[in-house]
Amino acid sequence: MSDSYSLLILPGDGIGPEVMAEVVKVIDWFQANHGLKFDLSHDLVGGSAYDAHGVPLTDETMARAQSVDAVLLGAVGGPRYDALDFSVKPERGLLRLRKEMDLFANLRPAQCFDALADFSSLKREVVAGLDIVIVRELTSGVYFGQPRGIHADDNNPENEGGRVGINTQRYTSGEIRRVARSAFEMAQRRRGKVCSMEKANVMESGILWREEVQWVHDNEYPDVELSHMYADNGLMQLVRQPGQFDVILTDNLFGDLLSDAAAMLTGSLGMLPSASLGAPMENGRPKALYEPVHGSAPDIAGQGKANPIACILSFAMALRYSFDQGEAASQLERAVERVLAEGVRTADLMGPEGGRPVSTSEMGDRIIAALSA
Numbered sequence: 399m400s401d402s403y404s405l406l407i408l409p410g411d412g413i414g415p416e417v418m419a420e421v422v423k424v425i426d427w428f429q430a431n432h433g434l435k436f437d438l439s440h441d442l443v444g445g446s447a448y449d450a451h452g453v454p455l456t457d458e459t460m461a462r463a464q465s466v467d468a469v470l471l472g473a474v475g476g477p478r479y480d481a482l483d484f485s486v487k488p489e490r491g492l493l494r495l496r497k498e499m500d501l502f503a504n505l506r507p508a509q510c511f512d513a514l515a516d517f518s519s520l521k522r523e524v525v526a527g528l529d530i531v532i533v534r535e536l537t538s539g540v541y542f543g544q545p546r547g548i549h550a551d552d553n554n555p556e557n558e559g560g561r562v563g564i565n566t567q568r569y570t571s572g573e574i575r576r577v578a579r580s581a582f583e584m585a586q587r588r589r590g591k592v593c594s595m596e597k598a599n600v601m602e603s604g605i606l607w608r609e610e611v612q613w614v615h616d617n618e619y620p621d622v623e624l625s626h627m628y629a630d631n632g633l634m635q636l637v638r639q640p641g642q643f644d645v646i647l648t649d650n651l652f653g654d655l656l657s658d659a660a661a662m663l664t665g666s667l668g669m670l671p672s673a674s675l676g677a678p679m680e681n682g683r684p685k686a687l688y689e690p691v692h693g694s695a696p697d698i699a700g701q702g703k704a705n706p707i708a709c710i711l712s713f714a715m716a717l718r719y720s721f722d723q724g725e726a727a728s729q730l731e732r733a734v735e736r737v738l739a740e741g742v743r744t745a746d747l748m749g750p751e752g753g754r755p756v757s758t759s760e761m762g763d764r765i766i767a768a769l770s771a
């Protein structure tokens with residue numbers, strides 16, 4: 399019998415609670431069959447927290463997130479909250495978690511399961527066997543840089559609307575070096591290649607990014623093969639020939655764009671998990687939050703159509719990175735692969751030939767059945 403791991407479950411909004419319900423089934427299965435013990439607590443984030451408390455994340459929930467071994471989040475946001483003041487929008491709750499937990503390294507693997515190679519919008523031969531990881535910086539850059547805001551542009555009579563919107567791309571060398579180390583370490587466990595992406599041709603922060611990544615490479619990870627690309631070319635290369643990459647290292651905003659694009663290499667946004675990791679805590683495990691890359695999918699929420707695999711695979715990442723249960727993680731990933739190979743598909747994975755899609759909960763049940771087989 400192993401230790402008990404504390405896990406804070408934040409289902410969030412839209413399809414978040416629907417996909418999280420399937421993860422809880424998977425957690426229960428591991429407790430019943432694998433000798434693993436989880437101490438689960440549930441709380442609110444995003445629009446659901448706003449509805450209950452008037453803020454997208456309470457201080458109590460924030461404190462709880464800081465104290466557990468790992469946080470598992472569904473998704474936040476939705477059109478109901480579009481008109482809210484910016485400071486209390488659902489997304490601010492997620493961004494506060496990332497910032498205050500200092501989760502600087504966001505690992506976003508994009509793997510194309512063989513059974514899904516025909517569901518990508520790209521040709522099978524471009525995506526079959528694909529296995530890459532995007533390492534996205536998550537706590538700095540233009541998402542958090544100061545100054546920011548919307549102001550009156552008082553001294554500029556030529557500005558027709560009279561206002562100015564400001565965000566600042568800002569990176570320190572230390573912020574770049576620590577996330578670069580995460581990428582190089584990831585590459586050492588994989589195929590040994592890092593491609594770093596920025597816009598050093600137009601942005602000073604991009605020049606600093608390139609220099610610092612090169613410094614970390616030359617001084618600490620000379621065994622890893624490092625290349626640099628401008629991020630616009632990088633996104634083109636990602637859809638042209640994704641197999642050329644192993645680990646992509648990039649900043650907060652470019653990583654957001656690249657990872658949504660990478661979703662289409664795998665067949666669906668409903669397939670992409672992620673881990674957001676910080677520095678090691680006293681027990682040696684990193685501060686961690688696991689969440690699917692997708693959002694709350696308001697267009698399909700409440701209909702049992704959501705694909706729970708991204709959230710389930712996020713829990714597999716938790717098993718691997720927070721709980722040292724690499725074998726259990728692989729078992730869960732193999733169960734997902736097997737279910738897909740059997741042709742079980744949620745609606746987002748239906749090809750033009752059609753067929754009957756399974757519901758969110760049927761997909762969860764099939765994955766549990768494959769775990770038990």
Ligand SMILES: NC(=O)c1ccc[n+]([C@@H]2O[C@H](COP(=O)([O-])OP(=O)(O)OC[C@H]3O[C@@H](n4cnc5c(N)ncnc54)[C@H](O)[C@@H]3O)[C@@H](O)[C@H]2O)c1
Binds near residue numbers: 417705
């Ligand atoms: N981490 C997060 O919580 C997160 C991430 C992205 C977007 N959002 C928020 O979600 C809301 C909706 O954003 P959006 O529509 O741009 O992005 P989205 O990811 O919610 O949806 C984009 C498209 O992908 C589909 N999709 C997404 N996940 C799916 C799944 N698991 N199964 C099947 N189909 C799936 C949706 O139906 C939609 O057509 C916004 O408020 C946005 O800010 C939250």
Ligand SMILES: CC(C)[C@H](C(=O)O)[C@@H](O)C(=O)O
Binds near residue numbers: 489654691693
């Ligand atoms: C919801 C939003 C704050 C978030 C981001 O922009 O980082 C999302 O798009 C993501 O990819 O996790």
Ligand SMILES: [Mg+2]
Binds near residue numbers: 655
């Ligand atoms: Mg995104």
